[in-house]
Amino acid sequence: MTEQYVYFFAQNNAEGNRTMRDTLGGKGANLAEMAGIGLPVPPGFTISTDVCGLYFEAGNKIPPEVEEQILTNLRKLEETSGLTFGDAANPLLVSVRSGAKFSMPGMMDTVLNLGLNDKTVEDLAGKSGGRRFALDCYRRLIQMFSDVVLEVPKKKFEDRLKEKKAELGITNDSEISEDQWKEIVDIFKGIVKQEAGVDFPQDVKEQLFMAVSAVFRSWHNPRAITYRRLNHISDDLGTAVNVQLMVFGNYGETSGTGVGFTRDPATGAKELYGEYLINAQGEDVVAGIRTPSPLKELEGDMPEMFRELKETTTALEKHYGDIQDFEFTIQEEKLYMLQTRSGKRTGQAAVKIAVDLVEEGLTTKEKALMLVEPGSLDQLLHPVFDNEEKSAAEILVKGLAASPGAASGQVVFTAEEAVAWKQEGREVILVREETSPDDIHGMSASQGFLTATGGMTSHAAVVGRQMGKPAVVGCGAIVLNEKDSSFQVGSTVIREGDNISIDGATGEVLLGEIKTRPSEILQVVRGKIRPEDSEIFGYFTKFLSWADEVRRMDVRANADTPEDAEVAFAFGAQGIGLTRTEHMFFDKERLPFIKKMIMSESEDDRRANLDQLLPFQRKDFYELFKAMHGNPVTIRTLDPPLHEFLPKKEELMVEIVELKASGRGDAEKIRELEVVLERVQALSEFNPMLGHRGCRLGVTFPEIIEMQARAIFEAACQLSQEGEKVLPEVMVPLIGGVEELANQKEIIVRIAEELIEQYGVELEYTVGTMIEIPRAAITADQVAREADFFSFGTNDLTQMAFGISRDDGAGFINHYLTHGIWKDDPFMTVDIDGVGELMKWAVEKGRRTRPDLKVGICGVHGGDPRSIFFCHRIGLNYVSCSAYQIPIARLAAAQVTLQERSA
């Protein structure tokens, strides 16, 4: 018995069903499903995706056994419809459409009205009661067929039609007479002959097989390839081809066509949503020549049809347990369903729909959790533009959409200005070539950031996501002119103080001010709206509580300040997975001490300056612990290279030369700068990412880690004395092997024990390490001898596993992504083959030494759903992400648990 390559479907009689997307494609599977449950679907058949591969293997030929099955199904379709393909009396007309497993809208080809030729067109003319209509269909077929099958550009036909209308002095297609359409059909046939060198085929079976072949070929057209690349769809899947009885929405005033959703995809409101046109074909709705009407008006136009549509789609929604996006055609007051699929929706709608579906009994909590794309929750946490104002605004330029949300404000070019202007009550957008840790205070004072360089994981992008502020980065078209305090895009100059708006979800930079609406969820979290006054907050909370019931991994936050920690706690963080202690040093009050500490000539001098920093750090930790209410707080010891705290070398050099040349500078000032320059030069590194930082600082300057350990445990002991629960986890960064960890741990434990004894408290604490150096992952069995926990620093791990600096890679990474060399940016989603393998080894080897080893992740990947799935699969105990990504992580962690259960 030969394999089945073609699957028939007709109302209550379908060989396929919705589970067969691999074989039938999305469209084919849903047509079969709808037909199978008795919905009014025009009959037809689906040629399976397997044939796509066979077609290419056979050298772009449909294999004979498939041809045979197609003909068999064609006969079945003739029987079902009572029509005959190519018969002058009762001709069967069909559409031929592509349909891959994953929707690729508009990427592949479609031919309608197939089966028309010089003879059958006459029958259609007779039946439809309009020769004009039939001829219009025919010329459309010629045009579409030639474009798709014979590669004669559509434009050739359109131009000729335009010419013809000009000759006739006609502007509107509807004014073209029957005879004129006949003439146009002949002209079109002439174009085919001239351009393709063949006659338009009158043999309808030839038409069919040529069209099917063309649809298969369209799988490899450049735009389809690009689309797949961008959407991570494998080239191997292939497309199915759906051959289906034509129905005509343009059959007259009792016909029509439309598209819709079973609920409002923007808000989630439970009402039919969509639009339709009377006496029109699907393409007319899209073409925009006529303005379609809102779907609810169909109730007035065709009440019976509206009722039937509503019943049908409600049944569909119930059947699928999810909001449906459908297409329908009405031919002479008969409803046909042409497509259904899960409806795309906004994050807000997704949450509301998921909860409503459960409460309406249409689905289960577990299934509802799978209905929301984790990343879409982000939309609920950011301000959004007023839609009307935004569509009126001029788009200046587009950059990378690095941190979602909408922001409007006046342009400033330095962090200092941002702070100053903010204090005057102005809202600002900070525009920089690239931001650095020095800019943190300015970023904190801004509504959003715009940078000319840097990628999705540049400083501005990471800080944006962490602070929950919009950022557009890597906007290469921007030319900054810092001296003039302006920037330029083409000939447009934007000066300091000018208003711009940025949309961090799209990457758009718009001219002028656009009103924004703050996130309602955030308003609640920040205490500006009472929870009970926000409907969406209620939905959000309920939905995530279901996720919490399911998930196995804990979710923690990366938080550097008590404020961050409070937001994180409000979002459901079960602890802090990463506190970057150095971020505390950039504060204006503290920076002088850290600078002095670095300039110290001796250890004593350094210790003296560290003593000045101790009270600040202690206070930070005290408040952080307090904000987390006894949940674990992971504190990372000092990580960045010391020169990050000093001025830049070239700036100092230029300043000195300028001072000397101008004669302004007194000798003392110059000498002072020269001393700083010397230290900066001594500390300067060719590759600071691979330099003297992380635990290497703590090992070579133990007094630094001593101060930090002291600050941590004084704070913890104090709180403990006050009767609060505290759970500090001290984390050593950038170890390459167990030796460094042992060295640092000895210091931390010594000081902890000293202080615990001194305060006379009982205090639980752990000491662990980042796994962010490949060697640490490789030797994890050794490292685990000293580590109570591991936390994957996937930013550095990715940098080092790939040998690529995030800061420098943007240019060629973009090239790699757009040229399909890489499918994903490994700085956004864990690279499973390389970095992921290291992580897997580290977990396995680590637990071989210490079976109860706690393992988490605190790199940016901790907030990326696909990476979270991976973390679950390799057995991590928790993920840690920015406060604003906690909802995403809670949901993603639940989804992967559910996937696992169903696998």
Add this chain to the structure above:
Amino acid sequence: MTEQYVYFFAQNNAEGNRTMRDTLGGKGANLAEMAGIGLPVPPGFTISTDVCGLYFEAGNKIPPEVEEQILTNLRKLEETSGLTFGDAANPLLVSVRSGAKFSMPGMMDTVLNLGLNDKTVEDLAGKSGGRRFALDCYRRLIQMFSDVVLEVPKKKFEDRLKEKKAELGITNDSEISEDQWKEIVDIFKGIVKQEAGVDFPQDVKEQLFMAVSAVFRSWHNPRAITYRRLNHISDDLGTAVNVQLMVFGNYGETSGTGVGFTRDPATGAKELYGEYLINAQGEDVVAGIRTPSPLKELEGDMPEMFRELKETTTALEKHYGDIQDFEFTIQEEKLYMLQTRSGKRTGQAAVKIAVDLVEEGLTTKEKALMLVEPGSLDQLLHPVFDNEEKSAAEILVKGLAASPGAASGQVVFTAEEAVAWKQEGREVILVREETSPDDIHGMSASQGFLTATGGMTSHAAVVGRQMGKPAVVGCGAIVLNEKDSSFQVGSTVIREGDNISIDGATGEVLLGEIKTRPSEILQVVRGKIRPEDSEIFGYFTKFLSWADEVRRMDVRANADTPEDAEVAFAFGAQGIGLTRTEHMFFDKERLPFIKKMIMSESEDDRRANLDQLLPFQRKDFYELFKAMHGNPVTIRTLDPPLHEFLPKKEELMVEIVELKASGRGDAEKIRELEVVLERVQALSEFNPMLGHRGCRLGVTFPEIIEMQARAIFEAACQLSQEGEKVLPEVMVPLIGGVEELANQKEIIVRIAEELIEQYGVELEYTVGTMIEIPRAAITADQVAREADFFSFGTNDLTQMAFGISRDDGAGFINHYLTHGIWKDDPFMTVDIDGVGELMKWAVEKGRRTRPDLKVGICGVHGGDPRSIFFCHRIGLNYVSCSAYQIPIARLAAAQVTLQERSA
């Protein structure tokens, strides 16, 4: 039955032998061996190394069962010697010495004359015929015992003795009378009582057990710990203790003591070599109070003793099959052997001795190959200082001994000066803060290099070893003052033109000129001496030919120029494992084109400039292929980031500011510099090591790799047309995964095939890749789909696996090494646990995909013996190292094969 912890030895009666170094330590095993084969060894026993561990486990106590075995052996010793321990009539006196598995000279403690007390000293006085002698022995015991066992500093005794002599108006010990010695013994006993709070023990067994305990404890003294750390000796091994009958070389004029070698350890000449003293103890030879005589003079002094010594040591050499380093004592015309071990020797001696031993029938070729330390061959390839002149010169400062050899010359501070001065016929030493690829021409013109920063794998170090020139690097005490053209060490100022000398084998920098003697081997290789005129060259060649018979791995050279290739070929390279094509670009003629290429605004512009470079590259490759006579030549495509070819950012910035301020610069010049600066800034990277370099250049600018492929295959095809054999292997650098390799390979193969067809030749070639990014190693199974060969770039692999930049790490790496956090510098010797694991995976996974995958190494580790051993063990096909390391690699590859066979 209890375990044996104590092993007895006496002439023709020994419980141990030389294979038992683990148990008996080196000294104990050799004493047992000598005694066992009937040589005159004073009887005694060895307490095994296992007891050392037991001693510490028991809380610094000798376990009872060991104590028992010691007493049993003491009785046996009494029987053998006919003496009784502690007996006033016939007292047994013993020495107690440490002896670990590996020699740790002077690191642990020794006590002589044990068994003396107030009573036994009198018997010794009677027997020796001199109470003075006996009392001197006694006071030495008190002093040594107190120092070693009771921790009373030796100095206390020495000072008191000095005082006493001053009181007596005596300068020489020999003037001290018998009674005065008696008084001194009492004074010494007083010191013990006062300082240690106990009496000097009169119970001789107490003396013995206290001394044995002290020797065990000395295993953990700080200098022993440091020594083990520096020499990679495990702390777990422990030391043995040797208790042996005392013999006295200071028993009168018919007694004496000496040390010697069976051959000259400096030249390998076959003659007894060493020195001796009549009427003296071993410590007197070392102490330097009396000048010992050359050993051959013993023939005149004591002809019978000389004959016996010669016979004994010749037998020893024959027995051991290697040059022996021995100690002997003559007591009253009786010879005793006290120690023997393999003699340390120079590289030159090692080779000569190894060959001679084989030719004398004393050992086999295989055993002879194991007698030479591979690294010591380096000594044969470098100029050496005239010994006398060197010892007269003043050492200015010491840095890291980065590339061996001796050089003298005038100080210059820039590469340009080096070239100019060299052209004037002067010999120069280039002194730089740190060298860079820009300095290559200047380095090539210098005798050697001295840098203030950088580690053992810094640019200067690597280039030094590659060029075979001495380099002293990381000499932090040097303060460069480039403006004054001088440098300073403390208060000494060295100016341009001053003569200095550097010893790259010791790191010494010496003032003034010191005569050097060139390497004879190199003179032959360079055609300045005929091979048949050099004895050592003959030895060298023969010895290495034995290595070639044995080794499994091939040895190739890293060579960038035809000259390098010729030297490599002369040293026996079986191909080139790495040609760095970019080194060809730094040439004066070519740099302008590469600069223009980088400044190009468009691809066309870039192609035009690349076309200019093509003929240069083609010529390079043509000559390289020719120099290798049909052996494989691996050519790496462009690797460094483009900004390496442009001026430095800060230099440009300062130049512009200065030009502007001075009013000198015309606007055009300033504008020109600003354009360059813009490009430099656009190319500038925070972490160039992790930036846009390696295949990332070739992927984003395919025209670069196209030009290089064209140059390679035009050269190869041309030679092939000329009837020469050529075997190009094109190597793609810095891939992170198979996708990049596939991209580059497609271009290379396309151009190769085009040219092969065009030239109408048959040409074998392969395309492979560096494995230098951790991810490439991890995904080696995928990479091998596209790679004909792998070559480990262990420099980058180490950098990225550790997350440490070679250029920046020197500071903390030194800290890690000196503080024992690391045992080895991973940039010198492959880190087996981390980087090695990656290599192992890559080999295994790569061969899983492609069983015949050829795998080599071309990082600096390819010239390091321990790393070569590792490469053999994981199944590499070849190692590639600098031309001057090829002899080392040939020998190391042979040794590991022999080790494997015997395992």
